[in-house]
Amino acid sequence: MDILVVLKMVPDIVEELTLAADGTGLDRDQVRMILSELDDRALEEALLLKERHGGNVTALALDAPDLDEALFAALAKGADRAVKVTGAGEGPSTRRAATVLGQVLEREESLKPVDLILTGVQAIDDLDGLLAPLLASLLGLPFLGVVIQVSVDGSARKAMATKECPNGFQARFEVDLPAVLGIQSAEKTPRYVPVGKLRAAMKSRTIELLPASPAGEAALAASELLEMEKPEEAVQAEFLEGSPEEVSEKLCEILSGRSLM
Amino acid sequence: MSQSSPATLQEESEFTVESLFASPEGRKILTCMQCGMCASTCPYGDVMEFSPRRIIATLREGDMERVLTSSSLLNCVACYACMAKCPRGIRLGEVLLPVVKEQVLLRLKDIPAELQKALQNMLAYGNPEGMSPRKRADWVKDAGVPVRILPEDPRPTDVLWFVECHGAYHPRGVETSRATAKLFDALEVDFAILGNEERCAGECSRGAEGEPGLFDLLREHNMATFGKYSFKRVVTSGAHAYDAFRFNYGDVGFHYPLEHTTPFFSDRLDQLTPLLKKELNCKVTYHDSCCLGRHSGFYEEPRRLLRAIPGVELVEMCHNRVNSICCGGGGGGNWLDTYYKSKGYERLSERRVKEAIATGADVLASSCPYEIPRFEDALKVLGHEEMVVRDVTELLVEAMEG
């Protein structure tokens, strides 16, 4: 079966995030990009499916800083192809990303046929929609989100997927293929790539390049991003200061004052 | 002790027993007489399916796969005990174990999550804690004494102080770094640090954890950074960093004079002693760390420092010096506690702390950054919190600050 995994690079929030001078986004020179965590899990689920059912896995992404390392890592982990779409410009609009990717997927014969498209159900920079349902809509494919497990029947015409629900419940679904699934987690933690293997992949494997289609009219309606800023320090918390012993005393005072002890 | 590092990463398919035994040190492995000293001295020997003895026997039979698909190498805490006791002098902890571990890791289906995270963090951020590299020098703000940061002030310096990850990011490590800074200052040493340009020296990822590719990357970065500045020698407060620089950075041109802070301060004892004014009045037992002790032989230096502190009575644990029992932090062990627990193993740090308690000491002194949090945890678990754990430098500074 043919599985496509769509990867996206997002800002690494371990670092302090500095805003660009115009306040409408991050300072792109300062920001460090990493692979979106849920996309990494989508890749893992794809690789597990390949191990179980055979077939091949293609990793597809829009060009972004530090993307190459993520694509080589995907190859080192077992993906068969890594494809990078160039010329789409930068900026965090998920709508625009979906539009570009959708056009490439419609246009490129080498990326067809696809039985299953997996990508993280959400990312930390989604503001104008989520990639998985956007892609599904543009490609006319069924969508299911918050998926934590996938299996495919023999003919690859149907998938059984488990969706995470509130209160610890799960829901089982049947989805006609081809389809787009928004992954919440894979059945296992994403596998580790020894650095030596990663470097070997960088030397011996290639990332295929595809150009974005010439920019046409934005097919999808958009909203306007006015500004980004640090959240108000609506620090409701009153801080109790002192040593653990002092603080514990203060806390006990508060608790007994509210009859909570 | 000159040493050539083992062959750099060999792809799964390339590794052969022949290639392992090809080097002079590798050939020495063939002289193993199967006495079993290694297995019996290994702190996890009772749960180690493949002790060095068995590894050698199995490899000699040509049965590589059995060794390489066993996860028992994850129990190796890189403490060099086996190597110290080997009557043939086989460089077990420097040659055999790292190479085998590397191959084991390549084949391992599921790397324990905590360890995987630490390795990924080292790759992404240059430290296992996963903290921003831009915060690596934040601890300097409250050091109490001036600490020059080379990227900000690149003038030549006498000592380049390599702080290492724990010393920069871990709350207890930072306290030790501040104590070290105070000692440098009191001794009027001209020193500076690399600040945010420093990355993990990589000892824990090399053969110790089976990730030589990661080690190579970190080593490259650090060597390039060293090349930017002018200094006379490297002094590090990280015992594992010292180990890496001494034994595994030589092949890539690290020829700077190198010292660890413990012997560095011990050499300056006559300058230091008049400053040690406050009587500490406590019984101290010293834990010999694996890297400084067995691997590099610095047994007396820390003891000299401790004896110089007024009011300190030094007592020895039953296993000391070359017989010291590892705290369990090496070889990736620092990130494998949940894994060991799931297998029902006793934590080595608890075993060691019990020995410390038996001496009746008030203070357990150490000189490797892993040890402090590990021993403090063990004391909590064993419910013996009247004993405290201190780095030797912390005790010296306490005695200085009357």
Place this chain on the structure above:
Amino acid sequence: MVAEQWRGGISEVTHEALALGRELADASHAKLTAVLLGSGGGDRAELLGDADLVLCLDHPSLDEFVPAVYAEALSPLVAGREPRCVLIPLTNLSMGLETLLSVRIGAPAVTFCRDLQIVDGRLQARCVVYGGKLEATLQVSGPTAVLGLLPGVRPAAAGTGTRKVEVEVIPVSLPEALKVRFKEHVEPEAGDVDITHQDALVAVGRGLMDEENLPAAEELAKLLGGAVCGSRPTIDQGWLPLSRQVGKSGYTVKPKLYLALGISGAPEHTEGMRGAGLIVAVNMDRQAPIFQVAHYGIVADVLDLMPALAAAIESRKDAAGHG
């Protein structure tokens, strides 16, 4: 707004969205219409009293909240009625609906809104981005927009009006063969403890460092007359069972006391506990987002604080006993 139902009941987030919808409707002299999907919705319509009108889309295929199916059912309705905006509470159930619907009706979508205002006649959304480290303000100028609302956007209590509402039953046409087919629910393993019915919860996060520190948390929970629960990472690591998970993928809890130990406060967690009576958070990082929802904050190492607090509570109990 699209009402969410889960296993026979109206979800709390629905009331939150109603409260917000009512506010926006009043501010712009517009009507608030609530959409209830699924069979037999008529009975529950009266629970949506803050709306001016409740539309019931009655069809058995809508009994389970499946975004792909809901988008199919809702788009002709929304396209026909041309609302100023469509509010959809974002949960595991609904995730993706806001996007699917927006594409179908040709409107922009804005996700992860934590507030909506009308400013100079235009709808402005304040959205959480980059794990809560930043907030973005987006403006919608077009005729319609679909907005995904984060839980907690308004207090649920403000959306539980019970005035009599006008109810309209709308015929729904869905294709015979749906491509995304709900099969069944899988119940979580019965846990020993129901964390949704505790007066006090001691919640542990990554800051607990190691599973072996759980007993200290359990002791605290016992002293406080409650139970231990955890954020998602602690469940993922296997320290606690699923029945103890608080947050988006777990339970929403409202104890009188919620003691958050070593929890950073990511939105996925806080949405499950922000309604607690008294929230006390302990974290080594003064900037941790948890302090924005906590009433009291303590910057300390959880491993130091747990024994100190246990000792303090115990000595008070002793004193009380001897008093």
